[in-house]
Amino acid sequence: MQAYLEQINTPYRSITGAAPDFSFQEKSWMVLCDKDQAIAIGRMFTQNAIYWIEHNKLYLVPVPISPACRPFGGVQQQDGVVTVLTLAPDYLQQRFLHRVLKMRFKLLF
Known part of the structure; x- marks a missing residue:
């Protein structure tokens, strides 16, 4: 993902998401872009959801694979x-x- 963010010249920072007790940690990215672009990037990298911050509120936004869900x-x-x-x-x-x-x-x- 880092190479892609550099390629499209989008500001970003590497961060680490973790459980409150640090028993689980996962590398994540904080990206400066609009919500539609964030969802598109999430879809490109097969994310289930993204975190979105707007007006000092944190949202969990689903990233649909496609407009219609179908079992695979x-x-x-x-x-x-x-x-x-x-x-x-x-x-x-x-x-x-x-x-x-x-x-x-x-x-x-």
């Missing part, structure tokens, strides 16, 4: 084992599904 896989659980079934094995869809499951597991466990 499923999840099955049996005896504590989760199996992911992907219908469309394209790189971005697999990456998105992996990211969603990774976050879900971190929240549950």
Whole structure:
């Protein structure tokens, strides 16, 4: 993402998002741009959502993959084992599904 932000000449800063106890940390980016551009960048890098600050208020803004949602896989659980079934094995869809499951597991466990 850093190379892309430099390429489009958009001001940014690298930041680290973390749980209150620092048990989970994730590199993030603070980017100076309008909300539509932020959502477009989020979509380009397969983000589920972006944080948006406006008038000293923080918002969590969903980043839809496309205007219409459609399933591309499923999840099955049996005896504590989760199996992911992907219908469309394209790189971005697999990456998105992996990211969603990774976050879900971190929240549950």
